[in-house]
Amino acid sequence: MTRPRLATGARLRYDEVREEHVLLIPEGAVRLNATAAQVLELCDGERSLDDIVGALSARFEGAEVRDDVLELVGAMAQRGLVVDAA
Amino acid sequence: MQPRPSTLIAELSYQCPLHCPYCSNPLDIGHERYRTELETEHWIRSFGEARRLGVLQLAFTGGEPMLRRDLVELCAGARDAGLYSSLITAGTLFTRDRAEALKAAGLDHVQISIQSPDAADNDRIAGNRSFEKKIAAARHARDLDFPLTINCVLHRQNLDRIDELLDLTLDLGAQRLELANTQYYGWAVANQEALMPSWEQLQRAEEAVQRFRERVGPAVHVLWVLPDFYEELPKPCMGGWGRTAMVVAPNGDVLPCQAASTIPGLEFANVRDHPLDWIWRESDAFARFRGTDWMQEPCRTCPLGRQEVDWGGCRCQALRLTGDAAAADPVCRFSPHHDRVVAAREPAQDEQFVYRTMKRPARV
Numbered sequence: 001m002t003r004p005r006l007a008t009g010a011r012l013r014y015d016e017v018r019e020e021h022v023l024l025i026p027e028g029a030v031r032l033n034a035t036a037a038q039v040l041e042l043c044d045g046e047r048s049l050d051d052i053v054g055a056l057s058a059r060f061e062g063a064e065v066r067d068d069v070l071e072l073v074g075a076m077a078q079r080g081l082v083v084d085a086a
Numbered sequence: 087m088q089p090r091p092s093t094l095i096a097e098l099s100y101q102c103p104l105h106c107p108y109c110s111n112p113l114d115i116g117h118e119r120y121r122t123e124l125e126t127e128h129w130i131r132s133f134g135e136a137r138r139l140g141v142l143q144l145a146f147t148g149g150e151p152m153l154r155r156d157l158v159e160l161c162a163g164a165r166d167a168g169l170y171s172s173l174i175t176a177g178t179l180f181t182r183d184r185a186e187a188l189k190a191a192g193l194d195h196v197q198i199s200i201q202s203p204d205a206a207d208n209d210r211i212a213g214n215r216s217f218e219k220k221i222a223a224a225r226h227a228r229d230l231d232f233p234l235t236i237n238c239v240l241h242r243q244n245l246d247r248i249d250e251l252l253d254l255t256l257d258l259g260a261q262r263l264e265l266a267n268t269q270y271y272g273w274a275v276a277n278q279e280a281l282m283p284s285w286e287q288l289q290r291a292e293e294a295v296q297r298f299r300e301r302v303g304p305a306v307h308v309l310w311v312l313p314d315f316y317e318e319l320p321k322p323c324m325g326g327w328g329r330t331a332m333v334v335a336p337n338g339d340v341l342p343c344q345a346a347s348t349i350p351g352l353e354f355a356n357v358r359d360h361p362l363d364w365i366w367r368e369s370d371a372f373a374r375f376r377g378t379d380w381m382q383e384p385c386r387t388c389p390l391g392r393q394e395v396d397w398g399g400c401r402c403q404a405l406r407l408t409g410d411a412a413a414a415d416p417v418c419r420f421s422p423h424h425d426r427v428v429a430a431r432e433p434a435q436d437e438q439f440v441y442r443t444m445k446r447p448a449r450v
Binding site: 007008009010011013017018022024025026027028029077079080 | 090143194195262305
C-alpha cells in the first residue's frame with residue numbers, strides 16, 4: 001500500500017442522528033470511531049502511509065500511531081474499502 | 087428502545103420493460119390502487135424525514151425506477167437530504183446522457199440486473215431483448231466512475247452458468263456481485279416449479295464462488311447466500327420486522343417488507359397522510375411483528391434462544407406455507423411445518439414461466 005484512498009463510491013460522513021462517524025458504501029455503512037474517521041479522511045490518494053502517520057501523530061502531540069494506522073488501513077483494504085492510488 | 091431504520095427502499099414505479107418470472111413485486115401490480123404514483127414533492131419530503139429518522143441508505147427501485155421522469159430531481163433530493171443513493175435498475179434505459187445527468191445530480195451507486203451471462207438466455211428469462219443494453223449500461227456506469235454492482239437472481243435455469251457470470255462481472259469492472267438466490271415471494275411463487283434449483287446445482291455454484299473469491303480477492307465483493315429452502319434455521323428477514331428498513335410503494339403505502347401486502351389484515355399508512363416518523367413508531371403494520379411479543383411456539387421458547395437473532399424469520403413465508411403469518415418460519419427445523427419446506431426442495435421438471443405483467447390479473 002503506497003498511497004491509500006477510499007474505494008470508488010465510499011463516502012465518509014458524520015451521522016448526526018446516531019452521533020457517530022460512518023463510512024457509507026454501496027448498500028451499507030461501516031461505523032467508525034473518531035480516530036478511524038480521522039485516518040480515513042487522510043486516505044486521499046495523495047498522501048503516503050508515512051504522511052498519514054506523521055499528520056496524525058502531530059495531531060496527537062507526537063503519539064506513536066503507526067501500528068494503529070497500519071492495522072486500520074490493512075483491515076479496510078482487506079474488505080476492499082481502501083485501495084492503493086499508486 | 088425502539089430500533090432506528092437505516093434503509094429506505096423507494097419503489098418509484100411498478101412499470102417495467104422486463105417481465106422476470108421471479109419479480110418480487112406483488113402479483114396485483116396492475117391493480118388500480120397502484121396507478122396513482124407519488125408526486126415528486128412527496129418523495130423529496132420523505133427523504134428528509136427518513137434521514138432525520140436515521141436512514142442512511144436510499145434504494146431507488148421499482149419496477150424500473152428509470153421510468154420516472156423526475157429521477158434526476160429525486161437524486162438531487164436524496165443528496166440534499168444527506169442520503170447515500172443507489173439506483174437498482176434493469177439497465178435498458180441507462181443511456182450515456184441519462185447516466186451523466188444522474189451522476190451530476192449526486193447519485194452514488196448503480197446496481198444493474200443481469201438475468202443470465204448468456205445473451206439469448208438473458209433475453210428469454212427477462213421476456214425482453216435487453217442483454218446488449220445492460221452491458222452498455224454497465225460500461226457507462228464504469229466510464230462515469232460510479233461504483234457498480236451486478237445483480238443476478240439465481241435459479242435452476244441459470245445456476246449452471248455461474249462461472250460465466252463471475253467472469254462477466256470481472257470483465258465489466260463491477261466491484262460487487264450480488265448473487266440473489268430466488269426468494270419465493272411475488273411472481274416467483276407462480277414459478278416455483280420452474281425455478282427451484284437442485285442441491286447439487288447450489289453446491290457447484292458455491293464452490294465456483296469460493297474459487298473466484300480466492301482468485302480475485304477483495305477487488306470484487308461477491309454476496310452469496312444459500313436459499314431459504316435449503317436452510318434448517320430461518321434468516322432474520324429484512325433484519326427483523328420494523329427494525330432496519332422501510333419500503334415505500336409507488337402509491338405511497340409504507341411497508342415493513344416488499345411482500346408485506348400479501349399479509350391479510352395489515353393496514354399500511356401512506357406518506358401522503360403521515361410523516362415517516364409516525365409510520366415507523368406508531369403504525370399498526372410496523373408494530374404488528376416487531377420485537378418478540380407476538381411470537382408463538384416454538385419461537386416463544388426457542389431451544390436455541392434465537393428470538394433476537396432471526397426475529398422469527400419471514401412472516402410472508404410463514405403465511406404462505408402455514409396459513410398463519412404469526413407462525414414460526416417453516417424454514418426452521420423446529421417448526422411443525424418444516425416438512426413443507428423439505429418437500430418443496432424436489433425440483434419439478436417444469437420449464438415454462440409465467441411472466442410478470444401488469445396487463446391481466448395473475449391466476450395462481
